[in-house]
Amino acid sequence: MREISAAQAMEHAQRGEAVILDVRPQVVRHQGSVPGAVVVEPGELTGQLRMNPAVRTDAEVAVVALTAQTDEIESRLSRLGFTKLVRIAGGFRALREKS
Numbered sequence: 001m002r003e004i005s006a007a008q009a010m011e012h013a014q015r016g017e018a019v020i021l022d023v024r025p026q027v028v029r030h031q032g033s034v035p036g037a038v039v040v041e042p043g044e045l046t047g048q049l050r051m052n053p054a055v056r057t058d059a060e061v062a063v064v065a066l067t068a069q070t071d072e073i074e075s076r077l078s079r080l081g082f083t084k085l086v087r088i089a090g091g092f093r094a095l096r097e098k099s
Contacts, residue, residue: 006089
């Protein structure tokens with residue numbers, strides 16, 4: 001999976017070229033939110049994405065997840081048909097510094 005910087009992820013999202021997908025559990029999101037991100041609980045990933053037209057399988061999807069869950073989340077997204085998945089270097093902390 002390709003990795004991009006937090007600045008690139010924010011820029012792509014602001015231009016409408018990408019969606020930032022925050023798949024951190026609610027108990028972790030108390031650290032803060034990612035402006036403009038689509039928030040999905042890890043255990044409800046499939047159902048919530050199917051009901052959210054903002055997250056298209058052909059769009060770039062920048063994933064924010066717990067390090068321990070990142071590979072599993074990416075695998076699940078791939079099985080759902082997402083083909084342009086990217087990791088954000090530095091994850092949530094890097095995004096928080098850019099917002």
